[in-house]
Amino acid sequence: MCGVNVTFSKPVHKSGDWVEGKDVKRQKSIKIVRKSELEITTPFGEHLPWGGFANATSISKYSGSEECSARIDEWLGECLTDHKICNERSPGCTDMEGPKRVIDTGPLDGDLALKLIDYPGSEENLVKYCALSYSWGKEEENFKTTRETYDSRRRGIRLEELPWMFRDAVAISRRVGCRYLWIDAICIIQQDREDWEIEAHRMYSIYGNAYLVIAASHSPSPSSSIFATRPPIARFNFNCAGKTFKISVKERVDHDIWQARERYDFRTVPLHSRAWAFQERLLARRVIHYGPSELVWECKKYIRCECSGIQWPVQSLDYKPGRSLKSERAWHSIVTQYTARQLTVGSDRLPALSGLAKQFAFPQMGRYLAGIWYSQLPDALGWTISGARKPKKYRAPSWCWSSLDGPIHYVTHGCAKEVHLIEANCTPAGDDPYGEVSDGYIIVKGEFGPVNKAGHRADDYDMPVSEEEDVWALKMDFSDWNIWYSLLLKRSRRVEGAWERCGIGIRCLLCREREDGNSHCIALIPGAFFGID
Numbered sequence: 269m270c271g272v273n274v275t276f277s278k279p280v281h282k283s284g285d286w287v288e289g290k291d292v293k294r295q296k297s298i299k300i301v302r303k304s305e306l307e308i309t310t311p312f313g314e315h316l317p318w319g320g321f322a323n324a325t326s327i328s329k330y331s332g333s334e335e336c337s338a339r340i341d342e343w344l345g346e347c348l349t350d351h352k353i354c355n356e357r358s359p360g361c362t363d364m365e366g367p368k369r370v371i372d373t374g375p376l377d378g379d380l381a382l383k384l385i386d387y388p389g390s391e392e393n394l395v396k397y398c399a400l401s402y403s404w405g406k407e408e409e410n411f412k413t414t415r416e417t418y419d420s421r422r423r424g425i426r427l428e429e430l431p432w433m434f435r436d437a438v439a440i441s442r443r444v445g446c447r448y449l450w451i452d453a454i455c456i457i458q459q460d461r462e463d464w465e466i467e468a469h470r471m472y473s474i475y476g477n478a479y480l481v482i483a484a485s486h487s488p489s490p491s492s493s494i495f496a497t498r499p500p501i502a503r504f505n506f507n508c509a510g511k512t513f514k515i516s517v518k519e520r521v522d523h524d525i526w527q528a529r530e531r532y533d534f535r536t537v538p539l540h541s542r543a544w545a546f547q548e549r550l551l552a553r554r555v556i557h558y559g560p561s562e563l564v565w566e567c568k569k570y571i572r573c574e575c576s577g578i579q580w581p582v583q584s585l586d587y588k589p590g591r592s593l594k595s596e597r598a599w600h601s602i603v604t605q606y607t608a609r610q611l612t613v614g615s616d617r618l619p620a621l622s623g624l625a626k627q628f629a630f631p632q633m634g635r636y637l638a639g640i641w642y643s644q645l646p647d648a649l650g651w652t653i654s655g656a657r658k659p660k661k662y663r664a665p666s667w668c669w670s671s672l673d674g675p676i677h678y679v680t681h682g683c684a685k686e687v688h689l690i691e692a693n694c695t696p697a698g699d700d701p702y703g704e705v706s707d708g709y710i711i712v713k714g715e716f717g718p719v720n721k722a723g724h725r726a727d728d729y730d731m732p733v734s735e736e737e738d739v740w741a742l743k744m745d746f747s748d749w750n751i752w753y754s755l756l757l758k759r760s761r762r763v764e765g766a767w768e769r770c771g772i773g774i775r776c777l778l779c780r781e782r783e784d785g786n787s788h789c790i791a792l793i794p795g796a797f798f799g800i801d
């Protein structure tokens with residue numbers, strides 16, 4: 269929304285200029301005053317004679333209000349009647365089952381009566397349910413179903429037992445006409461590995477088939493409400509040229525948090541920092557986001573906010589994978605965004621992305637290899653990682669980004685033209701080809717040679733490399749800017765005769781240009797042929 273932004277206060281610095289760099293003494297003299305931008309708007313249809321103010325729809329004081337429910341009805345109604353794409357089954361989708369269990373909240377025209385039941389629908393007859401997307405917070409705040417509590421949950425659940433957020437979800441679900449609600453903590457038996465695996469593999473259909481996904485976006489944990497009290501709005505009448513105009517003044521609403529997923533400012537929307545929630549949002553046919561200052565509706569066709577500052581067709585955003593077959597870049601973008609988010613359980617790195625992988629599994633993508641598509645090899649080897657941490661337990665082969673914890677970036681597009689792929693494979697650990705893996709390898713052919721390690725620092729590599737270990741480089745490509753990329757490898761300790769990825773070499777194969785002009789080069793052996801563990 270453009271609006272008119274009035275800056276009430278600005279950062280104050282005693283010496284009157286901006287501070288840059290690491291001058292700690294000077295930084296101490298800064299007094300930071302919160303910069304608060306105001307937005308002045310008029311209702312739609314009203315235009316002040318001199319123009320300038322944007323139109324906005326009025327925002328209710330509280331997101332649990334009747335006005336907000338009416339707004340959701342309006343969006344939902346339009347989506348159900350006018351949006352063909354939101355009401356058809358997802359492309360390439362074969363697994364159309366609903367969840368295994370749901371919470372039955374009781375007949376909509378009768379009293380609330382909560383209990384855990386088996387999902388009453390089937391593949392032919394999808395019974396509508398809402399699904400909750402939320403931040404788990406601390407374990408003890410959550411209300412979980414375990415083997416011990418399972419029978420009692422099936423007999424009944426008292427509303428007062430539920431944490432605040434879940435009670436709100438029950439109310440929202442019933443208000444939009446859904447008797448059934450899915451919440452993972454209650455519908456999946458916790459600490460039961462087998463039950464969890466079955467349901468984790470169904471996230472694609474659980475979120476993809478939900479009538480509406482309720483996103484508790486601003487709530488940090490189940491013990492807080494889904495609803496929020498909005499920042500105050502000053503409203504006054506303004507008389508001008510014999511007419512009266514309604515003017516609203518409020519703190520500027522940040523709309524970027526909903527669209528710019530490449531920016532990782534998660535402070536106001538804790539749910540966006542959660543890795544699991546990433547696919548929950550992208551898989552959903554429709555989501556209602558309960559944001560910090562307004563509601564945001566997102567379906568496969570539109571994204572819209574309560575103040576009307578956001579009204580974009582979803583086609584303009586390129587992340588909905590089913591919509592675009594520019595899948596190679598789209599997948600890299602998914603991986604970059606996904607890995608910037610937090611996971612509580614490290615071994616979920618592949619499972620929490622498995623629903624999106626399933627959505628991407630068009631025949632032309634080839635096999636899925638622990639986060640990498642076969643058709644995108646050897647290019648997909650060109651990833652780097654910031655602040656890599658290697659998990660204690662084996663997770664994936666070293667050439668797959670999923671083998672490490674940390675945010676992933678791709679070096680460049682088409683960065684492995686010099687590498688020839690011979691073969692690659694991963695062995696799924698369970699039934700799900702998009703879930704965890706137990707083993708894997710890649711065999712490539714290319715120019716390969718030892719790296720002069722002198723002058724390298726430990727953080728030049730993604731993986732620890734000891735003094736005694738030799739590092740070799742596999743030539744990947746030469747970019748337009750005279751930059752060489754190479755895959756850095758060391759001998760595998762796990763598999764005899766194989767190599768293990770330990771980083772990406774950039775420019776004269778990693779060595780920095782020294783101030784004394786002494787740069788190193790490596791010898792490449794053309795046509796070497798080897799496997800990477």
Ligand SMILES: [Zn+2]
Nearest residue numbers: 347351354567
């Ligand atoms: Zn829609």
Ligand SMILES: [Zn+2]
Nearest residue numbers: 573575576577
């Ligand atoms: Zn808005």
Ligand SMILES: [Zn+2]
Nearest residue numbers: 596647681682
């Ligand atoms: Zn690429």
Ligand SMILES: [Zn+2]
Nearest residue numbers: 776779788789
């Ligand atoms: Zn060098």
